[in-house]
Amino acid sequence: MKRTALVAAGLGVALALTACSNNNSDSSEAESSPTTSSMWTTPAAPSVDMSRFGSLPAIPTPTAPSVDCSYDTAGPAAKPVEPPNTSGVSDEGTVSVAFTTNEGPIGLTLNRAAAPCTVNSFVSLTEQGYFDDTPCHRLSAEPPLQILQCGDPSGTGTGGPGYAYANEYPTNLYSPTDPAAQQPLVYPRGTIAMANAGPNTNGSQFFLVYADSVLQPQYTVFGTISEEGLATIEKIAEAGDDGSMGANGGAPNTPVTIETASVG
Template identity: 50%
Template sequence: MLTRALPAAAAALLLLFSACSEDSSDDVTASDAATSEGAESGEAGDTACDYPEDGRPAAKEVSPPPAEPTETGSTEVAIETSVGDIDATLDGAATPCTVNSFLSLAEQDYFDGTDCHRLTEGGLSVLQCGDPTGTGGGGPGYSFEDELTGEESYPAGTLAMANAGPGTNGSQFFIVYGDSQLPPSYTVFGSVDDEAVDLVTEVAKKGSDGSYPDGSGVPNEQVTITDVG
């Protein structure tokens, strides 16, 4: 595992995506580029996923996903929200364990009634969602490993996982509405279409309340996920 020393400004940006926990600190760590066997070979059906308990109560009671991914290719989903539908394509071939978790949570209505809790603007342009508590600290009670190649980039339309360090993926994810510079430490598990980017951009134009230490905050226009399916 590689610990990257970052300038204070860069560290603040990266912490934006951290799913906060009681023992989180200002230090940001990121794993070496690592690709699961299934993602590397494209044979997602051969992948065995592990979803151990993370030691924190689940924001909503859910069962962990099955160890074997149920989807091994592209899967179309609609993230229905209070501001419109966000149509997404999930990449089950490259990120089978991430997609497996996302679909499992969706099937258990985990995301329903959940507000997207963080909006960033400027050079880092994302909407962060997936925490039923709305605090940035909630998760499903389990975690799972990153699915990274080391070549990840985050242009507009990217759908990626938020984390609090290596192997801490849970339920929080972010939608990139403007090309953003980030290290390849966040699993990219799909994309959203141009209409979805436009929709989130309109939300971003209304700004945020600036309640987070780095100047980002809760969107001024509330975005509530009503269903994922």
């Protein structure tokens, strides 16, 4: 059975975002995930009144200068990579990451205070060349979900780094039984967040929000996109997607490759 990571939002039509493999494929974002999907709904109309939805909560101030992280084995990696360090992970300050793509530069600023274990993993993958020469395999170009998704070296939407880890901000601000954890909020333009296949199944796939989008607070937010990077993504989005995922978008009509990724 194919496992599917989901990015969806709002009120009306369930949207799925593939990010995990079937049992017979050679890569998986979430082999250890107890469920195969996590579904919610999105407004069907192309014009969405964002004022109907709340904002993400404030990022809490760290209570200690470092945390320990856990990265659990989750099937074969789509590209050879070592898991990141797990102890004494900083949760202070920011990290800059620069993508060069065939369509232009995309600069990122990663926020350790929001998601130290996510930033730790992302930096580790970047430094190991995991994102180099990899495609951005999915574009959703219609409200209320306007994102470019990347981070799967296989380009299939099923690949991961061979490990999985827990959700962080904003998910960790809610108890699992809190109804507010399932209420759509606005993920603002310029947000970087992780794709997943349900709680605590983060791997390497991430999405870049280039226009305000509506999502449940179940996707770890770990940084922001530069204005130059947003201009690159908006140019890609203008060409649209191939519709292969129906209401979820599809492959970008303009093929996008991350040629190099560097921490700097």
